[in-house]
Amino acid sequence: MPVISRFQGVVIKMYLRQKEHNPPHIHAISEDCVGMFSLPDGIMFEGDLDSKKQKMVKKFINTYGSELLRMWETQQFQYLSPIE
Numbered sequence: 001m002p003v004i005s006r007f008q009g010v011v012i013k014m015y016l017r018q019k020e021h022n023p024p025h026i027h028a029i030s031e032d033c034v035g036m037f038s039l040p041d042g043i044m045f046e047g048d049l050d051s052k053k054q055k056m057v058k059k060f061i062n063t064y065g066s067e068l069l070r071m072w073e074t075q076q077f078q079y080l081s082p083i084e
Contacts, residue, residue: 001013001014001015001016001027002014002016002077003079004026004068004071004077004078004079004080005060005064005079005080005081005082005083006082007056007060007082007083007084008053008056008082009030009031009053010028010029010030010053010056010057011028011029011030012026012027012028012057012060012080013026013027013028013029014026014027014068014071014072014077015027016075023038023039024038024039024068024069024072024073025037025038025039025045026039026057026061026068028047028049028053028057030049030053033047033048033049033050033053034047034048034049035047035048035049035053035054035057037057037058037061039061039065039068039069039072040061040065040066040068040069041061042057042058042061042062042065043058044057056083059083060080060083063083064080067080068080
């Protein structure tokens with residue numbers, strides 16, 4: 001699972017399509033917590049990340065939504081700069 005970004009203790013990953021399923025989404029991992037967030041709306045639909053980290057991931061998705069969707073579709077992954 002390629003790492004897309006890292007910021008403030010959160011690692012953003014995306015699975016390869018052949019191992020993944022719709023809807024398009026990313027995985028956010030922080031310590032012992034995880035969350036799956038839909039693209040492009042940034043809603044956590046599975047997981048246990050706290051609300052502060054959920055807000056950070058949603059900001060990340062709002063910032064990079066089109067790039068993330070393009071990666072989902074093309075499977076050409078790139079590292080995205082961390083958000084502040």
